[in-house]
Amino acid sequence: MSYVSEVYQTLCDKYPDEPEFLMAVNEVLNSIEPIIKANEARYRSIALLERMVEPERIISFRVPWIDDEGKVRVNRGFRVQFSSAIGPYKGGLRFHPSVNQGMMKFLGFEQIFKNSLTGLPIGGGKGGSDFDPHGKSDREVMLFCQSFMNELFKHIGADVDVPAGDIGVGAREVGYLYGQYKRLTGTYEGVLTGKGLSYGGSLARTEATGYGLLYITERMIREAGRTIEGCTVVVSGSGNVALHAIEKALAMGAKVVTASDSGGYIYDPDGINIELLKKIKLQDRARISRYAELVPSAEYHEGEKPWGVRCDIALPCAIQNEISKDDAETLIRNGCWCVAEGANMPSSLDAINVYLENSILFMPAKAANAGGVAVSALEMSQDSQRLSWTFEEVDERLKGIMNSIYDKVTSAAERYGCKGNFVIGANIAGFEKVAEAMEAQGIV
Numbered sequence: 001m002s003y004v005s006e007v008y009q010t011l012c013d014k015y016p017d018e019p020e021f022l023m024a025v026n027e028v029l030n031s032i033e034p035i036i037k038a039n040e041a042r043y044r045s046i047a048l049l050e051r052m053v054e055p056e057r058i059i060s061f062r063v064p065w066i067d068d069e070g071k072v073r074v075n076r077g078f079r080v081q082f083s084s085a086i087g088p089y090k091g092g093l094r095f096h097p098s099v100n101q102g103m104m105k106f107l108g109f110e111q112i113f114k115n116s117l118t119g120l121p122i123g124g125g126k127g128g129s130d131f132d133p134h135g136k137s138d139r140e141v142m143l144f145c146q147s148f149m150n151e152l153f154k155h156i157g158a159d160v161d162v163p164a165g166d167i168g169v170g171a172r173e174v175g176y177l178y179g180q181y182k183r184l185t186g187t188y189e190g191v192l193t194g195k196g197l198s199y200g201g202s203l204a205r206t207e208a209t210g211y212g213l214l215y216i217t218e219r220m221i222r223e224a225g226r227t228i229e230g231c232t233v234v235v236s237g238s239g240n241v242a243l244h245a246i247e248k249a250l251a252m253g254a255k256v257v258t259a260s261d262s263g264g265y266i267y268d269p270d271g272i273n274i275e276l277l278k279k280i281k282l283q284d285r286a287r288i289s290r291y292a293e294l295v296p297s298a299e300y301h302e303g304e305k306p307w308g309v310r311c312d313i314a315l316p317c318a319i320q321n322e323i324s325k326d327d328a329e330t331l332i333r334n335g336c337w338c339v340a341e342g343a344n345m346p347s348s349l350d351a352i353n354v355y356l357e358n359s360i361l362f363m364p365a366k367a368a369n370a371g372g373v374a375v376s377a378l379e380m381s382q383d384s385q386r387l388s389w390t391f392e393e394v395d396e397r398l399k400g401i402m403n404s405i406y407d408k409v410t411s412a413a414e415r416y417g418c419k420g421n422f423v424i425g426a427n428i429a430g431f432e433k434v435a436e437a438m439e440a441q442g443i444v
């Protein structure tokens with residue numbers, strides 16, 4: 001059995017109830033097989049892969065809080081400190097009912113290679129809770145965040161582990177988490193990113209994931225001799241990533257015709273009105289169906305995903321496994337020739353194979369959505385320097401980082417004889433730096 005297969009098999013035996021984690025590892029290990037084969041004896045001798053797939057530490061804790069009716073509620077909290085090979089643990093916090101240990105491990109594992117691709121000194125981590133912020137009052141969210149931080153603060157720090165947002169954790173939650181950290185430790189430090197501008201946040205962090213997604217997508221399309229202007233774009237989600245992806249796609253002259261939430265999707269053939277959608281989602285915290293109630297040209301499709309809508313470009317920006325093999329085939333049948341992932345692991349492995357077999361321009365999540373964590377790292381730099389850069393300066397750096405990710409991904413793919421396969425390119429380019437750092441640091 002090859003080294004890669006051995007490691008993967010052992011992991012399947014050990015963690016059969018962590019399907020998302022196994023899927024993420026499977027994709028990375030398959031991609032890096034050529035580089036592993038070329039260095040097999042050396043990597044085996046230091047158990048490089050066995051160490052890479054086992055988190056350095058998993059913190060799992062009880063989060064008790066009291067709801068508005070005075071009832072005591074209990075959730076589970078996690079922080080997976082996966083890899084500190086190239087920097088302090090860095091990655092978001094997800095508050096969503098589906099959160100469990102396997103989910104956290106999948107996201108933490110992906111984060112290692114994504115963060116490596118940014119070229120910045122950040123290791124991989126992820127955390128969160130099965131708490132669902134939907135329908136909770138601000139007071140309940142605050143009490144939950146404070147209780148969550150009462151445990152988490154022991155394990156994080158500006159040079160140790162720096163959480164940020166993810167699904168269900170936005171500006172409001174980061175604010176409450178930061179306030180409680182400061183109260184508990186008495187320190188004013190850059191321990192979280194995605195902070196508000198009045199207390200150490202970075203300009204352009206809010207926009208960074210969605211904007212970065214479009215910067216790399218535009219580059220990929222341009223290099224293929226096409227242009228994004230005039231393209232029809234299908235987007236899923238209507239959270240932080242989706243809203244800013246839509247905004248930048250529109251600014252680039254594309255027409256975005258869908259957005260979604262967990263209830264269904266809206267289709268607006270005239271093009272999404274982003275200002276209205278932002279108001280519905282960010283100010284009113286309403287369901288996406290509201291858009292179709294307000295806009296005569298729009299339709300609401302309850303309980304459906306947008307992948308059956310005719311498009312040139314698909315940008316999945318909601319959640320993992322939201323594009324199945326069938327969905328991928330449907331997209332292609334309806335004219336889609338480019339997919340770039342704003343969400344983490346939105347396409348199943350079968351769906352990715354469909355893209356590759358059909359020569360779709362495909363940029364995987366690790367590369368495509370790295371703009372968010374990259375600007376988080378820039379926020380850390382600004383906090384350390386006690387300075388803030390202008391929006392334009394951060395945005396220019398973001399563009400530079402997304403371009404350099406594109407260059408790394410395409411050149412790694414070419415070096416290993418897989419020109420145009422950005423899955424292999426992203427995984428190899430991300431892996432190389434982490435592997436080198438791990439080798440240099442000995443068996444730790």
Ligand code: NDP
Nearest residue numbers: 166167168209237238239240241261262318343344369372
């Ligand atoms: P938000 O919480 O802001 O938005 C999440 C969106 O996804 C909401 O519209 C939500 O709808 C929708 N959604 C959640 N669950 C489902 C589901 N089961 N089916 C369909 N839609 C669903 O999160 P973000 O925008 O921050 O994150 C979106 C994705 O991007 C995630 O995969 C995240 O890991 C990834 N990501 C985020 C980064 C960031 O900087 N924020 C950086 C890199 C990646 P509803 O409100 O109904 O639940």
Ligand code: 2IT
Nearest residue numbers: 091092164166372373376
């Ligand atoms: O998946 C991700 O990269 C994020 N949720 C952002 C993490 C971060 O630390 O900014």
